[in-house]
Amino acid sequence: MIQAALAHGRVRGGRWSVEAAGKWRLPVGDGVVTLLQIDFAFTLVIEAWLQIRIETAFSYGTAGSERRFDPEDTRSLAPLLDRHQARVVAAEIGNGGRLSLVFQDEMVLTVEPDDRYEAFNVVGQPPSSTHKFLFVALPGGGLARW
16 A cells, blocks of 8 residues: 555555655654664664665754764764664655654754765655555665655
């Protein structure tokens, strides 16, 4: 059901929706980050069913005081360890390949498309579904989805 609905831009029942402005809104609710993983990428798992893997440089912070992080520089990611058990209140993926996560404490993590690499991928399977979904930020911009 989710796969077919994603193809048409909407899943009924309030789980998924696509905004007219070309953004996919992920159904995180007030999801808790249950796992952080650092392995030449920075991965967040939300509520054990939604995995966000960031493979290129990204920004994080409050509006106007963002800082850049590079997953290949693992030591530089130490300030992000407090995201474990943080609440994610909004997550959007733009069709141009931009990812934005907003946390309950108003911190924002943003991944822009990369010219040469897949900047991120998002995979999930909502607890009430048997279907998985996958979003991949394409090199040079754009978004693939399955």
